[in-house]
Amino acid sequence: MSFKEIYDSQNWEEAKATIYNKTSLDVEKALSAKRRTLEDFKALISPAAAPYLEQMAQLSHQLTQKRFGKTIQLFVPMYLSNECNNICTYCGFSFDNKIKRKTLSADEILREITKIKKSGFNHILLVTGEANHTVHVDYFKNAIEIIKPHFANISIEVQPLDQNEYEELQQSGVYAVLVYQETYHQDKYKEYHPKGKKSNFYYRIETPERIGNAGIHKIGLGVLLGLEDWRTDSFFCALHLDYLQKTYWQTKYSLSFPRIRPAEGIVVPEKTITDRELVQLICAYRLFNEDVEISVSTRESEIFRNNIIKLGVTSMSAESKTNPGGYSVEPESLEQFEISDERSAEQIATLISDNNYEPVWKDWDKSFQ
């Protein structure tokens, strides 16, 4: 069965109602369960779980340490291009946003990574918009060829591709592919993505299956928090994760929790998630899935990142720029969104050490393609 069939058999409003109807009894049952189900996950993200947050945090802390040890992996995002043919009403790179467009040349990529390497990074995440005529598989392969000698681990967060394209990228050295559904609410998805290839809801929702079929080592999932009710969206994301993990059992999974940030020319939607709720969500995921990797980016504030280290997170980005060329080539070009935590990689590594955790710069090797 494909995920589309599972998705189509679900009803958003019904799912939402079951989450909001969970009681403290359901939460207590979920907390004491040995193996937690999707119904337990619903209870843990429900409003009824709010009074149990400390207990959830303690459990999340213990489970994460048992599985991942006292370590946090560090990675750096590198934006290759801000060209984009999609209209996404919340994004600084949106096609209808009149900004200067840039795609890094081979020489510029080399200049960027020379700068990034100086900060100590060995894991890199390559990011683009969606401009299939210029930023396509051949462009990615060229970029990866330049980057590969300098990094132990390469992930990409680019437009959804076909299976054969993912296979090519796997061969060329891509370890992980991150693709966020943004929202699992089909109608809202169409509203936020009115134009461009991205407006095809099902092509996007089926992307992780194409990545899995292509044999990529790791798939990154997530929703853009703020577009729709975060609880219901996160339930669908957990449903997706559960399906993928059972189907592509040789693949690793990671979750990200992007919250909408201010950006040039956009209106920030209103369905915000508070810090407290985001902690609840992170802990709920950990209790539901002990082995999923959890990543927190520099979208989050210093104070949030200082305190989230012990609560279930396994990787963090640092010193990020969200504009192509942002590290050295063109520091002033327009960014995708505003960074909140602007501390250097060294400062973040020190922060991790001060929490008695080991900052891990390298946890992969090129020999395992």
Next chain:
Amino acid sequence: MDKLIIANKEFQSRLFLGTGKFGSTKLMEQAVLASDSELVTVALKRIDLETDTDALLTHLNHSHINLLPNTSGARNAKEAVFAAQLSREALETNWLKLEIHPDPKYLMPDPIETLKATEELVKLGFIVLPYIHADPVLCKRLEEVGTAAVMPLGSPIGTNKGLRTIDFLEIIIEQSKVPVIVDAGIGAPSDAAKAMELGADAVLVNTAIAVAGNPAEMAKAFKIAVEAGRMGYEAKLGGIKNNASASSPLISFLD
């Protein structure tokens, strides 16, 4: 106590350590030193072979410590063999902990790929210590292709659940002609002592020490437990009786 010999190499200590999951490389070093272990496993993927100052390796640079590189990350025999060759070249040791777990959720070892890789690596001159399920038949098959030891799991890796596979470990220990090292799942010093009492030749411990409140103290506790368990085994444990001796023997008429 008897000395442990693997591939003609003598070990005073029967406790092997993993080096992942520690809160810092300094804590890891302190734990390794406190354990008196002479064989520690390091994940090839964690080591930066391009520098001479890799943090993990720098902290393991003690004359009594031997490195056992592992292939964690490999999903099949081909990847494991390739990684092994790389590690032999870079770390100048032909010892290898073979780990092939295509399942990133429970890190279950793949028996088929492991057997295939062991056979190939032995031919290439490696001293192979494969991480496997507590599968007695697989252990014999690995022996036949020249494995230096077998490393069956006590319970799923990282779970601290102890010796859940005890019935199979007993069969493996009974049948094995190569050293048996219980790896994975050992959660407390008492688990390690138990494995040694069963007659295991050594144990490998990582998570239970690395995430302990005081890793160095825990390492020492494991050292003592392993010694106690081995001593108990060598001193020949008394058998366990379920019933008292019968007061009216049934076969006295034969006397």
